[in-house]
Amino acid sequence: MSHSQPISREQIQETQSRRLRKLIPTVAESNRFWQSKWQAAGVDLAKADFSKLPLTTKAELVEDHEAHPPYGSNLTLDVGAYSRFCQTSGTTGQPLRWLDTPDSWQWMLGCWEQLFELAGLRADDRLAFPFSFGPFLGFWAAFEGAARLGRLCLPCGGMSSEARLRFIEENQATVVCCTPTYALRLAEVAADLAKQPGNSTASEMLKSVRLLIVAGEPGGSITSIRRKIEAGWGARVIDHWGMTEVGPLAAECVENPGGLHILETECIAEIIDSATEQPFDLNDKSATIRGELVITNLGRIGSPMIRYRTGDIVELDRQPCPCGRPLMRLKGGILGRVDDMLTIRGNNVFPTAVEAILREFPEVIEYQFEEVTRDSMPQLRIDVETTVGLSNSESEMKQFTLLAERIAAAIHDRLHFRPEIVAVPTLSLPRSELKSQRLRRRKGTGS
Template structure:
């Protein structure tokens, strides 16, 4: 669909117009042709007094999406069945509607003839007096809803051809960062290849990998962005960041142009997920520094959907979400998988059936791996009677949807390589992993002017393949989504929690007894719960147990509240006497995962 529409695929529709019968003039159809061209469509006009077979043959030859017939003589009930039959004989109509040419008719058509025309196979009927804008909108909406791809050329491109396109983008992005970023100029100074003259994807893979810790150190030395910015600070349109659960948060600035490109990228990927301009999208996630909710919102807005930024996290908000979802009946929901299941449970407790009382057709998720976990995915689909799409890479790599599934993918995520280039590398050697192998995704922006991340280490574990998908997209696929971590990070209800951060908090407490364990369990089948089992110093344990100035219960509550503030997620705390946990001189195994 032409970009003039602003909310559909980028390939302009081709429309063939013709006049059947013995009409005496074609002034009206020429006005319509001009209006369609002004709306960005490609129009072929056959002229007056052509036959149905001439129209069908031309439609096949010109590879059109729409055939529009003008009849002023009143012969529409006689001629249009013949037109339908001719299109069928030329293979342009059939039992499968996906590739059918749309058939429209306009002219002197009484109201009583509209329904018979539709029953014989005419898709749209426009009597004399219909505004041309209505015709444009009808074609736009109908083709938008049926199209599989937002940009068919890019999404179905031969992978080898796409690699050439990616290389061109990489060359431009790397050269741009080399010239404008003080950090990359220093970071690549001793690289084994010349950043200004990358000649192949293999050469690009020899540039050093950038880690979150290196970003953090750089930004601490040159606050707030580090020397990553490639634009002036007053060109930053938005500031987002990570939560800082492992220490200092990382900050990323986004220019206005970048934000528009993020919206376009997310619209493409939401289109693949099945969101359409006629849908209402409910965003049930926190609106804060967290870019997930904002990314879902800007993508839905760019696509042309109705946006419902409901939010999350406030007391009683899930109960209100149940009430509002019944009133608004959104077609799509963005949240975390665990929140979706909690929403379903809350609804049932309120006497509401989430399958029939909400109206969700699809849900798209990020923040945790549940959407590609078969049991979790099935539980959500069963609870709501919808289908589920998995999405998400890293906040710093926004547009984060570039690991994103489609409505026809049963599990996993496509890698939208022409937006963010992803390589999988061995977690030990950082060498590239061949298709079919398991490794750590390393991401590179291809369209970022403000703060590009180039060869950015994710720490996630995934497996990639060149798997066929019914959608026809030719991207690599993370067949099981993101299912693990190269380090020991835990994901608790969408929040990253590192054992090292827990240790840092505990060791800052005078009461700490020297060792701890983290127990992760899944409550009610879907909610991940973290329990911190921590030793208490022997002296305090004894005094608290004897009813001293602070009992064990009060101590537990204080430790729990300290951890919650530091981690950004609620945890349970169990106190143990000093010496209960085994010490080790090697790597301590402190995580007990019962999920």
């Protein structure tokens, strides 16, 4: 690795302050977005400390893009100084176009090098990227970061799932980087291919893979989902977190599954109460700290984000991690999205919590949620594809009814409401190599 891991909290804080002392004046001098934002908020940079800087939202970025097309005004340098382009998938609204300078891009690759170190990447690993390599950031930086480390990187853009599986097998890839949903999909395809005469079994096809690095959706830290991926591939899952707006900034360490370490030498992470917008005191040992993750990245000088509300709900893990790294750890990874929260019969429900329960049923293949209104009350409808089948035979219908009853009871037990469960035909629900949108929102479904 080109850098050494910090060994204490003091070193992390010292690094953060040093980098912040460089970032803030640079941005104040030449970045129109931050200049006008801070001016409007009446911030006196000579006096204000970091905690007095205003929070930043996605809505502000969208507005800024509309006012300053096509790239917005968060550009510290002239447009001519930028060499990389990516855009958000626009799953939660208008896509944002994001530019990086060569320096900022190198910073992104450096983040990935550290994430790979957390994931336990080995010198002889070969990485396959079943990803489309279109304009989404996705695994572009992971690909180049691994290549910069000297690992063999296998691009699998523009291929069918079947071709990707053959490619992985032929090249004996040991690590696969994709979304959790797509990891499940590839395992499904491998199982289907194995049924054809003359083909290898699914486990032979996937045998070379020892590790999956998944990102783009919260699934990687949900125990039931990761178990399903690990069982399908016979390989270990490592969850990763990043966003187009802030870069790749967190991953699970190989020593301790089920949480995300934040790369705190590369960013400042805060957890705020979404309602009051006040940051929690992360040293307060008396209460559970659970709220929205706020990120300031410290090395993407060309288009930095300062106190950015990610919209992701996280919980601080106070237990020292067995890996010995002093980096902040988020218990259970990303727990849900602030904007995905549904209120069903007085309960605050995150789709990820429902997802975790659904994945405990091996009969469930894929699903989608929708908030519907029944007798003027909000209700959750879940469409499920199951292995039970959908012929109109009486025995299958009966099997499905029993399964739906068991699922509804499990959700009722743990989340305190009873959903409506509807059987849908096999392969009728979308699978994506990008973010899967399993929550369908219908505008104007008033009660």
